[in-house]
Amino acid sequence: MNANAVATDRIYNFSAGPAVLPESVIEQAQKDLWNIRDSGIGILEHSHRGKVFDRVIEEAEADCRKVGNISDDYAVLFLQGGASTQFGQIPMNFLGPDRIADYPNTGEWTTKAIKDAKKFGKVNVPFDGAAENFIRVPTDADLEGKLSPNARYFHYCSNNTIFGTRYPTPPRTDAPLICDASSEMFSRPIDTDRHVLIYAGAQKNLGPSGVTLVIIRRDFAETANSNLMEMMDYRNHIKNGSRYNTPPTFGIYIMGLVFKWILEQGGLESMERRNAAKAQLIYDAIDESDGFYVGHSQSWCRSHMNVTFRLKNPDLEGAFLKAAAEQRMDGLKGHRSTGGIRASIYNAFPRAGCETLAQLMRDFANRHG
């Protein structure tokens, strides 16, 4: 079938996460659930220390490195607990009562990351977008003069799912850079070498919920605090190749299939081109609506993953969502903390769905404008 369309018994799923996966990945998983590689055992039921899973996790890691062009200076880890666990695990490992880190605040998730970091050390917030309702991220000029001279690290969220903003490029700082890339991981090329740690909950661009991709510089991990509970110590997971304990085997398996799919699609440059074009279809419909639709983000830092907007007349939003549902589009309601409309259009979301939404936006504006 056409990779840009959707199977007839499936709908356009604009969910912010867990989110749409490539249909070829799901079809493969359906088979392997029963019996993977003629082993007579399904993927859910294989020991994490057996030969079949050895191959699954080794290929997942190798393909991840290929997709992200990640050198061996970095460990690639498959952990549990989502980005929310990283919010605490990072400062637990790297902060302390006498240490400070920079945390620009660009939305709900950085707010949570800051809350956890303060429990372990000092936090400097060089930019706080809360006052203007997170309509943008900081520019390098905003940050100038605001950074801590001896920051242990600088933590930022490269794409803000709820508000639909993103950093066009990583912020400029001398501190070791840590990135929460949960909602845009592998949607565009990422400069791993500029970072000491990149993490992403899988459930947007990479796979199912329940597995977190963590890419961490080995020498940075070695500088962590000691006497941590074992599961929070990155070094344990590095030493054991993500198998310190039983890992989320199925999530790693799906992530591995998604990495292969990204490579088949031409890798990250290709993903970026497609994602930019998909997002543009919807942003054009906003910008050409004469104010009928109002985008949330400032234009220069608009997300390519989460397109957020509202209707000038909020009373029409219910009718809009209903019209979308009639055209087999689901998951467009904005986050409970912001309202409005949010179209999450991750890597696996088909272009035809963006076209259908943009067309509906024009038709709806014509009918009600």
Place this chain on the structure above:
Amino acid sequence: MNANAVATDRIYNFSAGPAVLPESVIEQAQKDLWNIRDSGIGILEHSHRGKVFDRVIEEAEADCRKVGNISDDYAVLFLQGGASTQFGQIPMNFLGPDRIADYPNTGEWTTKAIKDAKKFGKVNVPFDGAAENFIRVPTDADLEGKLSPNARYFHYCSNNTIFGTRYPTPPRTDAPLICDASSEMFSRPIDTDRHVLIYAGAQKNLGPSGVTLVIIRRDFAETANSNLMEMMDYRNHIKNGSRYNTPPTFGIYIMGLVFKWILEQGGLESMERRNAAKAQLIYDAIDESDGFYVGHSQSWCRSHMNVTFRLKNPDLEGAFLKAAAEQRMDGLKGHRSTGGIRASIYNAFPRAGCETLAQLMRDFANRHG
């Protein structure tokens, strides 16, 4: 097909975990992966805050309560990180420099739990099975006089996967009881009301790896330490019904199907009867072998989930495993820390597989005895 047999393209999977699942559960999952409940969206791709998943998690919790006869005094949580995370999370929540807990040591997992607990408070080990290579658990008489007068809690592992021992009944103590039931959860009735906390990584009796069932008394959770990192604070998960952050949705979904399957099988009394009979088939083959096979556990505390034994002549173990593989039996190699043979025969493991193994044991002993 016959629920006691195995489909012709699948084999007998004695894996200690991740482990065999009911085939009816896998078949249902194969369908729902593509499109669950005619929603046009697969189970992996549904928002954890949407109506379809609402129903999945609500039914999983309700069925869990039904299976375990769990009252509303307890919260039922679906967390991440496995038992290994609980090893640290429990003392982080409930210990402190001036507090002590009792931890009998009955194997590798309690050893790890003790290691983590010592980072947060004082640990009393009233019984240490290490010297006799964990061939048994303590009796109540062993513990008498050894317990801490003011223990914050008493932590035990009800079934020791690696060594094949189990507590026939929960240990007698006045301290609040915490149970690691990972490798036998819902394989027999459990007296929840005697415990303040019961936890189990799912990947043995309950579902795939990556989700942990935690049953915790609400009033006990309220006594936890403050200022914890958010994801380690049980109260956050209780308050948010396991959806403080994005939970492992697929794992919860599978666990829910397994709970329904247990209810269809007649519940925990029925599971216990079947499991006892399945284990007996193999223990009989050991006991009737005239010493050709040597069981690891003392008889009175033998596990019904993990049958561990070695061959008197260890040089024959390779040939035994090969003969088993020829009869489509996999996963029988003992844990890397103990060697020998281990047959893990969880709830979903078919009786026919135990019969096949017992028959092989007799035939093999006759050939080589």
